[in-house]
Amino acid sequence: MPDQKIAAQPSGNDTDSTMAVTMSLIIGRLISLFIHETNNHLATLRESGGLGDDIISAHNLSDKEKLKELEKLLTAMDDRIGHAASLVRTFGELGRHMENPEGQLDINKAIEGVMPFLSKIARQKNLKIRTSYGHKLPAADGNFTGLQCLILALFDNFCLGLDPLTTASITTDKTISSVVVSLSADHFAASDDAKQPWPSKPLETFAVASGFAVSKLQQGGEVTISIKRID
Amino acid sequence: MNKARVMIVDDEHDFAATLAERLRLRSYDTHVVTSHNETLALINTIKPDVLLLDLNLPGISGIEILMTLRNVSPEVEVILLTGHMDLARSIEGLRLDSFHYIVKPFDIQELIEKIDAVRGRHA
Numbered sequence: 001m002p003d004q005k006i007a008a009q010p011s012g013n014d015t016d017s018t019m020a021v022t023m024s025l026i027i028g029r030l031i032s033l034f035i036h037e038t039n040n041h042l043a044t045l046r047e048s049g050g051l052g053d054d055i056i057s058a059h060n061l062s063d064k065e066k067l068k069e070l071e072k073l074l075t076a077m078d079d080r081i082g083h084a085a086s087l088v089r090t091f092g093e094l095g096r097h098m099e100n101p102e103g104q105l106d107i108n109k110a111i112e113g114v115m116p117f118l119s120k121i122a123r124q125k126n127l128k129i130r131t132s133y134g135h136k137l138p139a140a141d142g143n144f145t146g147l148q149c150l151i152l153a154l155f156d157n158f159c160l161g162l163d164p165l166t167t168a169s170i171t172t173d174k175t176i177s178s179v180v181v182s183l184s185a186d187h188f189a190a191s192d193d194a195k196q197p198w199p200s201k202p203l204e205t206f207a208v209a210s211g212f213a214v215s216k217l218q219q220g221g222e223v224t225i226s227i228k229r230i231d
Numbered sequence: 232m233n234k235a236r237v238m239i240v241d242d243e244h245d246f247a248a249t250l251a252e253r254l255r256l257r258s259y260d261t262h263v264v265t266s267h268n269e270t271l272a273l274i275n276t277i278k279p280d281v282l283l284l285d286l287n288l289p290g291i292s293g294i295e296i297l298m299t300l301r302n303v304s305p306e307v308e309v310i311l312l313t314g315h316m317d318l319a320r321s322i323e324g325l326r327l328d329s330f331h332y333i334v335k336p337f338d339i340q341e342l343i344e345k346i347d348a349v350r351g352r353h354a
Contacts, residue, residue: 039314042335043243044246045336047249047336048245048249050253051253058256080245124287
């Protein structure tokens, strides 16, 4: 996604317009990731069902080996349906939060709510992902959906600068006055994408309007992006 | 005419393995690989007639894969597998017209017709 696309949009001074365009890009990205992953599940289920049909048509089902094969196939299909159902549930929860974006800001729950999509982004770029959640983080009221969208957009852009097989870490922790989400990696490449102004002005506007501040710290090849609630 | 030798390239291993088995039951000679690197390493050993290529392999864009394949193995017929109709259309838009595509999830009969059609061009 996006940062390039977001940067290409007219930013101007109209925060509402910037927010709307940025939100629309992020939602578009979410839908695209959801559909791609759902299609993968459906394609696997369709082929598995078809293979089951092939086995039944082509073999005598008193053959114990074939029955075992069929049983294994049905178990795999059940697992796959479980994964697809979990994805649909997560997507539904995102939608429910979007209807009521303000609420108690449980930062760990916000990350878990977008984790299937972050994992998909990491997988597409051949990256590993590691999470470390802080315990007993203080909750506060805030824009839950804004935080989720921000994490997704920042992670997507962050991954552009990472070489394949790098581990991207997502950490939550508390500071003296707030809680913070950090994205970090120790092999941040100086690619053209990574050299873009960052975060883009529209994404920064989106963060601030949603009640968050974003900062970037780069030391050599190691980079850390922090998202903090503005009190 | 012998049935085609088909190489399936998809990082969704369960999908690829199941599809390979279904094609094998229909007498196609099938091989599964799950990465771009593995494809490049094996394509000239397996020498497939038809390559079923997922356009969303990790770490590389679909266009890059197509360009590389054209150089490494120009004679292989490629059918793109994609979950995005838009992506397939944009590839068409690039006038890479020696490539065919099918959108996941698809009907096996539709795929077989495509495999036989592209294979027939070289028979």
